[in-house]
Amino acid sequence: MTRLGALREEYIKISSIVKGYFEIDEPTLLKSNKEDAVDARYILVGILCEKYNDSDISAVCGLSKSVVNKIRNQILMNQRSKYFFTVLKNIKELVS
Secondary structure: OOHHHHHHHHHHHHHHHHHHHHOOOHHHHHHOOOHHHHHHHHHHHHHHHOOOOHHHHHHHHOOOHHHHHHHHHHHHHHHHHHHHHHHHHHHHHHHO
């Protein structure tokens, strides 16, 4: 199986779980600006970004490469922020 074939299978599996959780359909998942749709889209792309590059995800999802890259970068920034605030909290506890 090709890399894109494997990505398509994983996309179908993950998107069905995400769509079921948020109770949205495929067009809403990929195009809507409603909060649930945006969260679902970020979760979907975030999971796929762990294994695949932006170009492949863009080809399968129908999102532009720049949108996929933006989502990937925002997810990485959020992870850093959580880590930063955890460390900050721990240091404040040690100081006080």
